Amino acid sequence: MSALVAPAAVRPGDPRHLAGTGTLLRLALRRDRLMIPVWVLLLGLSVVATGPSFASLYDTATKRAELAASMNANGSLRALYGPVFGDSLGGLVAWRMAGFGAVLAAVMSLLIVIRHTREEEEAGRQELLSAAVVGRRAPLTAALLAALVADAGVAVLTAAGLAASGRPVGGSLALGVAIGGTGLLFAALAAIAAQLTESARLAKGLTGAVLGAAFALRAAGDASADGGSPLTWLSPIGWAQHLRAYAGERWWVVLLLAATTALATAAAYALTARRDLGMSFLPARPGPARAPRSLGGPTGLAWRLQRTTLAGWTAGLALAGAVFGGIAKGAASLVDGNQRTREIFERLGGQQSLTDAFLASITGLLGMVAALYAVGAVLRMRAEETGGRAEPVLAGAVGRLRWAGGHLVIALVGTAVVLAAAGLTLGIAYGASVGDVAGGTGRVLAATLAQVPAVWTLAAVAMAVLGLLPRAAGAVWALTGGCLALGWFGPVLRLPQWALDLSPYGHLPKLPGGAVTAAPFLWLTALSVVLISAGLVGLRRRDIG
């Protein structure tokens, strides 16, 4: 490592480079005192809780062996979840959660590292800290240590929880290390990205892209061959799975993870030693000196601010649609053999044919996820307002309604665009798998678009709160989360219909396959109009800022 560092008055190994690391680490942990525990608990507990849920769904060795065999036989399911290495209860937990948990740990780690490195520099706060007795390497070290604390927490909670619930200790440890270790590797990769870009957002995107590529490589590798292909071994997510927890652990994979993490960390330190504070290796590109014609008013501005987000959501949901469409046929045949899983899907998706029930549960899921886009797009106005950027716009010859109208149109039309993209890929992928693209696509697309009025209702609630109770804008997220939780867990928990009806999604028919009446669509749309009007009236009457 020292060979990479340019000669300096203070030698690279000098402890003075690390001065202040302890203080910065305490600052980071203090700032993340809520974020890290919530991540660790949710991540660890969701892995541990998979055990009991599999135990009740697949309660005999025969059922588990059947599940494992059929999963491994289906290429698209292998692509989504990876191969099943062992049909013990622990083996199934590892199959389901090793890759998923590793992805979540990676996201957590990259957020922590970027937050305490590039984000601090970009905001100018690091300048003040670095002017104190803080070594050149201290901020990066403190950020990596904060990620280490979180990842170790996930590993320990996972391993201890699984072992305590009766799974073999060796396998539990292997799974914990696989998830926490992948998280740590992505912490190191995020540390490299933080040196490369000037903007924290770009650094997060870059690390996220690496994570996406790792997932895609593993999916491609596992789809092409049962038990993995060389492609799988190019992906850290693949390593986490191929550590084979509960199925004859390959402990040497841990060395692979550790060595890569060490290399990436060394690279990040070498880069940080060769650059100035606030600077980067990929400098920000200059923009145009003049505004394009499209940036001509509040609506053009709203489009400019929101178009990237909309494109990202459209691409993401289209991808999700394609994946779910591809596995729909296989999933239905699998579910058919298991009475309890079947019941769950029927409650989520309706009493029609099992494939339709599966598809309906997916369109419902897509509709709920789209609400996150729509609410975020409406609340962008609040961010503009509190950030002081709305004020100069409204000091122009721009009425408040015109300003809000631009963002609202993008949120409402964007909802339809996002869902149309998802419905289209879902329909095409499903149609291709059953050999009837023409017949399947239109039906599935219509079923997905049927979610739009419910999403609009939640967006309209956001607008109403924005206009009438702007300080409570954050509560809209809690309300949206509540509606999603009702939609996701309500049917599984057999909640009564009046409880499900609290969410706008509870009023939609289960499509495709269910009976359709116009009434719920009409009154959900009417309710949206009323809520948006109330919000706009409130916005016109209140103070800005």
Next chain:
Amino acid sequence: MTKAIPPFPAIRVAGLRKSFGRTHALDGLDLRVEPGEVHGFLGPNGAGKSTTIRVLLGLLRSDGGTAQVLGKDPWHSAVEIHRHVAYVPGDVTLWRNLSGGEVIDLYGRLHRGSGAKRPPWRGGGGRRAGLDATRRDELLERFELDPTKKGRTYSKGNRQKVALVAAFASDVDLLILDEPTSGLDPLMEEVFQSCVAEERDRGRTVLLSSHVLSEVEALCDRVSIIRKGRTVESGSLGELRHLTRTTVVAELAGPPAGLDGLPGVHGLTVQPLQGGPACRVRLQADTDRLGAVLGPLGAAGLRSLTSTPPTLEELFLRHYQDDLRPDAGQQDGARPAGTVAR
């Protein structure tokens, strides 16, 4: 470039009140800005300058009193007024991924609005107000601003320049500038001052809220000083000076007689020079009583005399320092707002 004068003041505010919860940000504020003048708007932090400006822009709704901008109510006719007003906030925030040039053009286009026509006193029905492209490029050069950088990479001073270029390049009647030079270096401060002077020469009205008293002294025809949401002083600098004290330092051949106890003389100190009878006298005199001071000084053998009119800083500090005294509130009530009649 001079224009016909519109038949009403550019800004007329009377008894304006605005509360945020229990805080009374504005407590009966008065302000009058005539067309074509550069009006200094002074006050310590938290005095209510920005709140007043936000009410004038129709962003905040006042709780009481009246406000008129270009003859219209800012709450009800905000859009109409904004076609003829450019605004520079004290803390300019830009969109991270829009370049400075894009923001300047955007602000210019936002001012144009839809169907904006010139007001009747400027020959109504003419071309639309908007951004003057030649002036934009000239201003970019003078402020040494690179318009291709993205919003997130600008320093505080450069963000301020983005808003200033947009405001000065806009074809408007009234400029509202809220501490516009807080991030500028002295060179750019000079460019700013010459730009404001040009705006005045073109017949535009400027409301300049500022902390930089030398800037206000150099630019403003009239000033209003506010404190705790009320106007405590308003008038031309000459008028304000007339009400306050001039500092007089004199060297005399012998000690003066009759200065002590003379009405209008304050803070008299007599300091002997080189042990002899000669002495240096330092005093402050009410400006309208200056003549009475000269008699005793001349009688005592005047050798040299300097008389310094009060700086704006002294005018300002006089009101500032009241805050340090426990009876400040009562004094304030006794002094009518807007002491100097126009």
